Amino acid sequence: MEDVYILAIESSCDETAAAVVKNGREILSNVIYSQIDLHTLYGGVVPEIASRKHIDKINQVVSKAIEDSKMELKDMSAVAVTYGPGLVGPLLVGVSFAKAMAYAAKLPVIGVHHIEGHICANYIANQELEPPFMCLVVSGGHTHLVKVADYGEYEILGRTEDDAAGEAFDKVARAIGLGYPGGPKIDRVSKSGNPEAIKFPRAKVGGSEYDFSFSGLKSAVLNYLNTASMNNEKIVTEDVAASFQQAVIDVLVGHSMEALDRYNFKKFAIAGGVASNSSLRAAFEEACAQKGVEFFLPPPILCTDNAAMIGSAAYYEYKRGTRSGLDLNAVPNLKLGER
Amino acid sequence: MKILAMDSSGLVASVAFLEDEKIKGLININYQKTHSQTLLPMLDELLKTLGDSLDDVDYLACANGPGSFTGLRIGVATVKGLGLGLGKKVVEVSTLEALALNWQGVDGVVCPIMDARRSQVYTAAYIFEDQDAVPKEIIAPVNCTIDELFEKLAANGKKVFFTGDGVPVYREYIESNLKVPFVLPSAVNEYQNAANVAVLGKAYAMEGKAVDASLVTPVYLRKPQAEREREALLNAE
Ligand SMILES: Nc1ncnc2c1ncn2[C@@H]1O[C@H](COP(=O)(O)OP(=O)(O)OP(=O)(O)O)[C@@H](O)[C@H]1O
Ligand SMILES: [Mg+2]
Numbered sequence: 001m002e003d004v005y006i007l008a009i010e011s012s013c014d015e016t017a018a019a020v021v022k023n024g025r026e027i028l029s030n031v032i033y034s035q036i037d038l039h040t041l042y043g044g045v046v047p048e049i050a051s052r053k054h055i056d057k058i059n060q061v062v063s064k065a066i067e068d069s070k071m072e073l074k075d076m077s078a079v080a081v082t083y084g085p086g087l088v089g090p091l092l093v094g095v096s097f098a099k100a101m102a103y104a105a106k107l108p109v110i111g112v113h114h115i116e117g118h119i120c121a122n123y124i125a126n127q128e129l130e131p132p133f134m135c136l137v138v139s140g141g142h143t144h145l146v147k148v149a150d151y152g153e154y155e156i157l158g159r160t161e162d163d164a165a166g167e168a169f170d171k172v173a174r175a176i177g178l179g180y181p182g183g184p185k186i187d188r189v190s191k192s193g194n195p196e197a198i199k200f201p202r203a204k205v206g207g208s209e210y211d212f213s214f215s216g217l218k219s220a221v222l223n224y225l226n227t228a229s230m231n232n233e234k235i236v237t238e239d240v241a242a243s244f245q246q247a248v249i250d251v252l253v254g255h256s257m258e259a260l261d262r263y264n265f266k267k268f269a270i271a272g273g274v275a276s277n278s279s280l281r282a283a284f285e286e287a288c289a290q291k292g293v294e295f296f297l298p299p300p301i302l303c304t305d306n307a308a309m310i311g312s313a314a315y316y317e318y319k320r321g322t323r324s325g326l327d328l329n330a331v332p333n334l335k336l337g338e339r
Numbered sequence: 340m341k342i343l344a345m346d347s348s349g350l351v352a353s354v355a356f357l358e359d360e361k362i363k364g365l366i367n368i369n370y371q372k373t374h375s376q377t378l379l380p381m382l383d384e385l386l387k388t389l390g391d392s393l394d395d396v397d398y399l400a401c402a403n404g405p406g407s408f409t410g411l412r413i414g415v416a417t418v419k420g421l422g423l424g425l426g427k428k429v430v431e432v433s434t435l436e437a438l439a440l441n442w443q444g445v446d447g448v449v450c451p452i453m454d455a456r457r458s459q460v461y462t463a464a465y466i467f468e469d470q471d472a473v474p475k476e477i478i479a480p481v482n483c484t485i486d487e488l489f490e491k492l493a494a495n496g497k498k499v500f501f502t503g504d505g506v507p508v509y510r511e512y513i514e515s516n517l518k519v520p521f522v523l524p525s526a527v528n529e530y531q532n533a534a535n536v537a538v539l540g541k542a543y544a545m546e547g548k549a550v551d552a553s554l555v556t557p558v559y560l561r562k563p564q565a566e567r568e569r570e571a572l573l574n575a576e
Contacts, residue, residue, distance in 0.1 A: 048563035055412050059553035096416035099379050104424025326379040
């Protein structure tokens with residue numbers, strides 16, 4: 001069978017990224033330009049600033065990805081690009097650029113769902129992983145418990161009713177003065193904190209059994225901080241961070257394990273930015289081992305936004321015959337499993 | 340010389356193909372559909388109708404601003420992608436200067452105004468001194484209020500020829516407040532047109548002003564709101 005080389009582009013949020021991926025599993029290049037320092041000044045991603053930065057950087061990033069792969073644009077089988085979900089301005093830069101470059105190089109374009117990309121990061125990290133399996137996607141905008149029935153076939157078993165897990169990390173980090181981006185900072189300071197110091201609630205929600213809710217937990221943290229400062233009690237940042245993190249992990253692990261029992265999957269994977277959290281990785285490792293379920297996880301660099309994961313997802317779409325038209329548009333609220 | 344030009348800085352999505360002295364093809368769409376859906380299909384349609392290949396184009400040209408931030412970026416991202424894909428250079432053309440060509444050769448001041456919301460316009464002013472394609476800039480591109488523009492036009496005193504999507508927004512205000520003689524555009528010369536971008540693109544390409552696609556940059560004339568607010572806060576401290 002002929003080898004398939006995909007040049008993938010990702011610009012849905014604040015990373016300008018491009019990668020060349022062979023046969024959906026092998027990274028030939030993976031270039032990520034992070035704008036994080038710029039947005040740190042504002043305590044979060046500013047869409048207009050992100051869009052401007054993407055336009056400034058996209059040619060360099062894509063050229064570098066082609067160069068690093070030791071291949072040429074004309075040797076590619078297709079160009080892939082994230083077309084949603086994400087911020088519309090940033091998405092439009094990637095989509096407009098990718099379509100035009102592919103058109104000029106006479107290559108097909110494949111629009112890719114960003115969350116599908118996060119899930120597919122597991123195919124790169126674990127060559128032997130094949131569907132069906134269950135995947136927990138925990139990122140800045142999503143908390144989805146997903147049944148991966150086959151390549152490109154997804155069913156959402158549970159989702160957050162309010163804040164995404166990453167969003168909760170970011171908001172709590174701001175409240176305890178750690179600043180942006182919150183996830184990695186909470187991860188770091190939690191290592192020297194006591195996860196059992198404060199009992200934060202483990203939310204149960206009304207919807208599907210496997211749905212999540214993190215806004216109650218976030219409010220509980222804010223209440224704790226308010227009460228403590230009103231009573232002039234000393235706030236131990238490390239303990240608050242560790243206790244919050246533990247509450248998130250307990251809920252994520254709890255729901256996932258229940259769903260694994262119910263649906264009888266033998267394989268479980270995690271994906272998305274929050275999946276780079278060290279305690280979360282350890283907790284799932286242990287929980288899956290206890291159940292005798294095989295556990296898969298991408299290295300941290302493939303958990304946060306990157307284009308290699310988009311290249312992997314695009315490969316399976318390519319094999320299914322998916323091709324996008326010249327009128328491909330950005331779809332900021334694209335749903336998983338929709339096209 | 341063959342030039343493929345585009346402008347998606349405002350309401351109109353426009354693509355043009357110039358060959359030597361003539362505009363061989365032009366498509367303008369002024370309809371609600373988003374430029375991201377229309378621009379590349381229009382370009383494809385144009386090339387197919389003409390039977391021309393993208394590979395034979397010498398230069399790409401693009402209106403690089405000012406304009407709607409999103410619209411500008413769709414055009415600029417498209418030209419940057421085409422440039423990288425083809426390995427061809429790009430000529431950046433000011434949206435305002437291209438608009439000025441809507442009144443090419445008139446005796447007076449040509450003043451493009453683009454609606455910048457919040458009671459402001461993106462504007463500039465030009466005169467045509469001879470038959471050259473390139474107009475001479477007498478007010479540099481700026482983001483200002485319409486009153487600030489009127490002061491400058493009154494100081495100049497010459498007859499003003501307006502064009503641009505700011506005209507329908509400020510028509511009545513111009514009619515009742517501007518102190519110098521003026522002419523308003525009609526449906527044929529009110530909006531952006533990639534033929535103008537192509538003509539200026541050719542002139543600039545011949546002056547050696549084409550650049551690598553990676554260097555093409557939108558000219559916004561206005562900082563992002565968050566950046567302005569942050570600066571205001573820092574200045575207040
Ligand atoms: N070590 C970590 N521990 C916890 N959270 C983390 C860690 N590293 C990153 N995160 C969180 O991951 C999120 C970023 O992940 P990602 O890049 O996948 O999200 P996104 O692309 O912004 O959103 P989405 O993928 O849902 O569109 C942020 O909320 C960040 O705080
Ligand atoms: Mg993401």
